[in-house]
Each structure stands twice: as C-alpha cells, then as structure tokens.
Amino acid sequence: MVTPLEHVQRAARVKVMIFDVDGVLTDGSLTYDANGEITKTFFVLDGLGIQLLNRTGVRTAIISARRSPIVDRRASDLGITHVFQGQHDKRLAFAELLEQTGVTAEECGYIGDDVIDLPLLTRVGFAVTVPSGHPEVQHRAHYVTKNAGGRGAVREVCDMVMRAQGTYEQALAPYFG
Secondary structure, three states: OOOHHHHHHHHHOOOEEEEOOOOOOOOOOOEEOOOOOEEOOOOHHHHHHHHHHHHOOOEEEEEOOOOOHHHHHHHHHHOOOEEEOOOOOHHHHHHHHHHHHOOOHHHEEEEOOOHHHHHHHOOOOEEEEOOOOOHHHHHHOOEEOOOOOOOOHHHHHHHHHHHHOOOHHHHHHHHOO
C-alpha cells in the first residue's frame, strides 16, 4: 500500500484507465437466464464516472478474461473504445493497448480483483482493487476502493483520477448550469 499522497500522485499520471469486468464493473455474480446465457448487472454511477473521465481526455479500456456481448454493448454505451475480451493472459492485450495508445505502462491505471489481474496490476503506474479482491491482489495494489465492485468502485476511481488531474470540477460543470 502507498500513502494517500502517493495515490493522488499516481492517479495524476493516468492517461489510460483500464477496467476488469467481473468483480469490478459488476459485483462478480454470474446469473444464467433460462437459455443458459450469462447476464451481468452494471451500476449506473460507475457508467457516468467512465463517461466523465473520457470527457476529460483520459482514455478508458476493458481487459477481461471472459467474453460477453453484453460487455461490448456496455462499452459502446459508455464510449470505451479499447475492449479486449477472452484474454486469459492479459499481458498480451495490455501490450496491444500500449501500442495502440502510445502510452507507457506507468501512465496506465488498472482496477482488477483476482490473481489473473496481477500481471497488469504489477506493471501499471496506478494499481487498484476492490474490498473483495483476493488478498494477493490487495497486497500488491496501490489503492483499495471503499466501494464494492459493481457498486461504485469504478466511480470512486474515476473521481479520484479527475480530482488528481484537476479536471473534476470541469467534468461536473455542465450539471450545475
């Protein structure tokens, strides 16, 4: 863990914020419908946080081990242009993302919750997990959110990055006029 000042410094350097899906953008539950299809539930506050972050110039991405058309739809709705699904070795997608965006690993933030996320969490400049994250992940994260995955953790991180970069008030300005 790092100090609160270090959280702010790390968040201030983020140019691309990357999200895992299950356990981060969702609460980690998998619900099967009558046809055997998996459904996911997303939290609306997290979605607006991602949209606000995009508007400030921070790019957003998803790297997920699972593949789901629901994730493609949600990413499209939120303006997330870099979506990598079915990535059991997330390092490959991460390398492709770095190439596509021209940023360094140190300029990326990543929020994940399980050991499959460790290869990215140990490479990025701002590593985040959720309260239910695996102990090995929590031990290596720079920040553990107060809010749960799928229940505001993503919004908390988006707000933190915008505040650290001095763009929070600008992002909210349209809602005050």
